[in-house]
């Protein structure tokens with residue numbers, strides 16, 4: 001099965017993602033790039049409509065040349081439109097290349113000259129073997145990596161003042177969703193909420209210095225109703241696929257939660273992790289830079 005995403009969903013989540021991202025890890029990536037020879041080749045995996053370069057390019061030094069890789073040519077075309085005129089931290093134009101291809105060939109996706117590999121909201125879809133191949137490729141080309149907004153599998157609804165609500169029915173739905181997340185999305189048995197651990201393990205074992213920070217969505221009651229309802233509807237579709245025999249129960253759960261979200265009495269928090277991996281200096285690096 002191949003995973004496809006709606007452009008509207010990606011647009012809807014972009015502001016919440018921007019608010020959730022960890023600024024310190026972006027600062028580390030920026031500082032590392034500042035010491036690299038120019039121009040800077042950056043590859044964004046699973047780029048979709050370009051949310052990641054839109055957020056990162058103005059926060060990183062230039063000149064930058066981005067490669068956006070995704071198997072959805074429609075989303076990439078939208079990205080190309082929306083990235084026009086983007087400038088880097090130094091005020092220079094940012095260059096973009098779009099590459100409509102499957103990420104199964106990870107070595108082809110990340111070119112030899114890549115200095116930074118990035119992705120956002122991708123790794124729950126991939127397998128442990130794929131992440132292992134990714135870490136090997138990053139090690140081989142000597143790039144740093146900034147992996148943002150990787151779901152950790154945790155979510156809960158919240159009441160006023162962000163108090164977590166514990167409801168038996170939510171726990172039952174969470175278990176079904178975790179089973180759905182593990183389905184093959186085209187790159188092997190998907191990691192779902194295990195992706196942050198797999199990334200940490202793969203990059204640490206290949207000698208990278210790894211830094212992590214939580215980047216949860218905190219969607220307060222009444223503040224992000226459209227996004228929260230779209231999230232619930234996405235879960236509802238996944239639950240029906242996973243447990244068609246439980247359709248009446250799943251429908252009732254969605255109906256009740258949706259009514260509370262729309263009434264502004266319910267919020268939701270979704271766990272994510274950001275990770276920055278920096279390659280250890282290799283012999284000769286200092287000489288190349290001087």
Ligand SMILES: C[S@@+](CC[C@H](N)C(=O)[O-])C[C@H]1O[C@@H](n2cnc3c(N)ncnc32)[C@H](O)[C@@H]1O
Nearest residue numbers: 010046047048051070071072102103120121186
């Ligand atoms: C959740 S979206 C994230 C998009 C974007 N990074 C963002 O943050 O808005 C995941 C993206 O991965 C892409 N994708 C999923 N599986 C893929 C595969 N096997 N090869 C290439 N792209 C893939 C989808 O087309 C989609 O654009």
